[in-house]
Amino acid sequence: MIAAPASGSGKTVVTCALIRLLQRAGMAPAAFKCGPDFIDQLFHREVTGAAAGNLDAFFSDTPTLASLMARGAVSCDIAVVEGAMGLFDGMAPGTTDGSAYDVARATATPVVLVVPARGASTSLAATVQGFCRFRPDADVRGVILNGCSAHACAYASEAIERECGVEVVGYVPRDDAFALESRHLGLVTAGEVADLRARVDAMADVLAATIDLERLVGLARAARQMEVEPYRSDPVGRAAPRIAVACDEAFCFRYAENLRMLEDMGAELVSFSPLRDPGLPEGADGLYLCGGYPELHAEALAGNGALRSRIRRALAGGMPCVAECGGFLYLLERLEDEAGAVWPMVGALKGAARRGGGLEHFGYIELTCGAPGLYGDAGVALRGHEFHYWRAEFEGDDAVARKPRRERSWPCLVHAPSLAAGFPHVYYPSNPEAARAFVRACDRHRKQGSNEG
Known part of the structure; x- marks a missing residue:
């Protein structure tokens, strides 16, 4: 695990460069991200060709975490796990619950700390010693010093x-190659970084001379062995629906575990682009509109009127649809872009969405549906997270989202027989029965022959 004392320590760039070095060494790495973050996984996907997924100790219990890691690392030689925030930072102040530390323990993963080193020397030993002693079972095995020279290292x-x-396995020199741009949800997405692969190669070229890759691999090989079966879901009878999954620059936030679960249950997933495709994939029986940045592409989405009309008709005809965050915004009548211009969207849901006054409903949630719908009967519970700056005039009131460890809740989600739409990003392994209900609904639609192409 590549962890750090705090956010902004350089975990993502170090992780991407290390993955590239491992590939150059002839290994097949599996790249995971601790926590619910999508954006870092986009970088992993671009670098490795196939990101392995998210490992989150709030979403999953210990056995499930280990099983999910085994599934994501199938056919790989080594797993690289990027931590979240500081190693011990949990879901609420004063707790380690849900932290990268929890994930490391659950998966028997040794920890390598990326420690900002500029302007310090011997004092860095005190920082490392504090992390080793604070929770001795964190299994901190190595250190990478970030932002220093060879002499300082x-x-x-x-x-x-x-x-x-603890071994110091190398350092990251101060170099412009390790700078990545940011925006309101964190780093810009991988697809927006010009010549990303070339930049990662440049990072790897630097680290090849400053990181002892053999020692790092040795730490991984010394990890405690775990006997665990890869996570899999049982098929839903003979269900074989075709689910169209939005996938382009505007819709890129989705959990790999959710997609694998839908496929395990019998669904065929077919990608399409709301930005460019004139219609849904042929024979689509269901629709999965994941999150992303539709507000940055509102004009282009509005320009694809043919697809917007087809989606509106398909949903009116009963096609099951999950729409999360950005996907939910797309289903509204209107969407304001970053410049304040308002554009027409699908119009399957009433109202508009505009930029709010700041970050809205940030963090983990426990979602309880008060009304029956696409995810199952009233009372069905799921775990997920919200992270958005835009607000909708009506955000649904068929469920209640509660922040764990805090006395805060709010209404959310439109939960109807063929629709689950709202700001929450839901993690299906937290309640596989909800995913089963979605697959069953899509299969019923398939059998009714009401496909909309």
């Missing part, structure tokens, strides 16, 4: 290894 390494008994 040599001076600090002696103190860290002597005082902490």
Whole structure:
């Protein structure tokens, strides 16, 4: 696990560069992200060709986490897990619950700390020692010093290894190659970084001379062995629906685990682009509109009127649809873009969405449906998260979202027999029965012969 004392320490760029170095060494790495973040996984996907997924200790219990890692790492030689925030930072202040530390323990993954080193030397040993002693079972095995020279690394390494008994496996020099742009939901997406692969190659070229890859791989090989079966879901009878999955620059936030679960249950997933395709994939029986940045592409989405009309007719005809966050915004009548211009959207749901005054409903949620609908009977519960700046005039009131460990809740979600639409990003392994209900609904639609192409 590539972890750090805090956010902004360089975990993502170090993880991507290390993945590239492992590939150059002839290995097939599986790249995971701790926590619910989608954007870092987009970088992993672009670098590795196939990101392995998210590992989240709030969404999943210990056995499930280990099983999900085994599934994501099938046919791979090594798993690289990027931590979230600081190693011990949990879902609420004062707790480690849901932290990268929890994931490392659940999956028997040794931890390598990326420690910002600019302007410090021996004091870095105190930082590392604090992390080792705070939770001895965190299994901190190595350190990478970020933002220092070779000489500074040599001076600090002696103190860290002597005082902490932890290997310093290298350093990251100060270099413009390791800079990535940000926007309102974090880093810009991987698809927007010009020449990303070339930039990652440049990062890897630098680290090839400053990181001891053999020692890092040795730490992974020394990890405690776990006997666990890869996570799989049982098929839903003979169900074989075709589900259209939105997939382009505007819709790119989705959990790999959700897609694998739908496929395990019998669904055929077919990607399409709301930005460019004139219609849904032929024979589509259901629709999965995932999150992303539709507000950045509102004009182009509005320009594809043929697809908007077809989706509106398909949903009016009963096609089951899950629409999460950005997908929910797309189903509304109107959407304001970043410049304040308002554009027509699908119009399957009433109202408009505009930029709010700040970050809205940030963090983990426990979602309880008060009305029966696409995910099942009233009372069905799921875990997920919200993270958005845009607000809709009506965000649904068929469910209640509650923040864990905090006395805060709010109404959300339109939950109807053929529709689950709202801001929450839902994680299906937290309640596989909800995914089963979605697959069953799509299969019923298939058998009714009401496909909309």
